[in-house]
Amino acid sequence: MKIKRFVARDMRQAMREVREEQGPDAVILSTRRLAEGIEVIAAIDYDEALIREAARHGAPSAEAPEAAPAVAVDEPQIAAPTPAAPPKRPLHAIAAAPAGHLPPMPPPSRMEPPVAMPPLVAVPSPAATNPMIDRTAQDTARLRAELGSMREMLEMQLSSLAWNDMDRRQPQRARVLRELTRLGIEADVARALVGELPDQLSAEQARYLPLGMLSRSLVISGRGLSDVAGVTALVGPTGVGKTTTIAKLAARAVLRHGADQVALISTDHYRIGAAAQLEHYGRLLGVRVYPAHDVASLRKVLGLLQGRQTVLVDTAGVAASDPRMAQQMDVLAAAGGLRACLVLAANAQSDALEQSIRAYEPLQPQACILTKLDEAPSLGGALSVLIRHRLPLDYTTDGQRVPEDIAEANARTLVCRAAQSLKTTAPDESLMAERFGLAVASA
Structure with a gap:
């Protein structure tokens, strides 16, 4: 051993x-x-x-626990002897006694029995109690830590056993899960996709099915660049490229309908230079830019622009925890007649993308635009979020050029790009067990 x-x-x-x-x-x-x-x-x-x-012959004996301090001491009750009655003295002796030296009075004829005192109890002092409480708290905390470590260890072992069993019984499904993990797909989305696989899966199917399943799971709106019509408001967190995307869409609309049929509205009065940037694009395109800071001004501007083919609204980028988020969504919702389009950056982490989608859920965005594909090392996080929320995808952008770096959304093109940009090797088996082991064991 x-x-x-x-x-x-x-x-x-x-x-x-x-x-x-x-x-x-x-x-x-x-x-x-x-x-x-x-x-x-x-x-x-x-x-x-x-x-x-x-342990029985050579191990040292365990240290004996400390003896608990005595908490009670019982003393025997000793009844005091009944004092003898003093001898009777004549009255003249009593009268002759000096003041302050009167003889003791004789006891009554019938004396009460002695009352037994309760046993003395040693009350521990606060200085002795606090160390005991601290030691108990430390022992409890140590026990909880040990139980937590033991539970984590058992979960890891159970996950490893379940994953190894699945890899042995269903090797092709395990291969698909490895490929989806290598693409960066989140664990819950990967499990849902693998759950749709047929029972009998060949090695050739396991090789090509993951990409096909991803492309079929993406929802594409089918909105072309030549169909940029109506009133569309681009919303999303700061730094995702909303203003640049509006300029690209406006340039496409100008090429199709003419500059007099296109208008831009800026509601971003928080960020310094936001309106100036949009006005610069407007001058280059020959399109007028209208400011709107509240519900009343936005309704007024939309009333003036009735009949225009394309109206694009640029909004301020705010964080999900910013109190201005609710104010901005109230303004857009009260204006009415707007098609909200959520702009997400493909190079953001999946947790940040998930938080953005949940923050803008009250606005009920009808579609999504995925930007900065050229800056994303992996598209798995963005694809996972779009599949999880079934959010239709309008366009994708991959650069700063206006209007070249924008394209209509295409599921196959997007998935192939995700596969081509991936350069990582097969995931570690411990990672696979951690992601899918417990789910397999509970299935």
């Missing part, structure tokens, strides 16, 4: 080191949290009988 001590920053790293050095047959003997991380004692060729025999 070979026993070794491992110290790592967390339980996951410790289990990985145990698995790499001692193999999957290693047995965890103990775990302990130290200042530098987690200590794990593991062994291979484990013999429980040998360990017990060694």
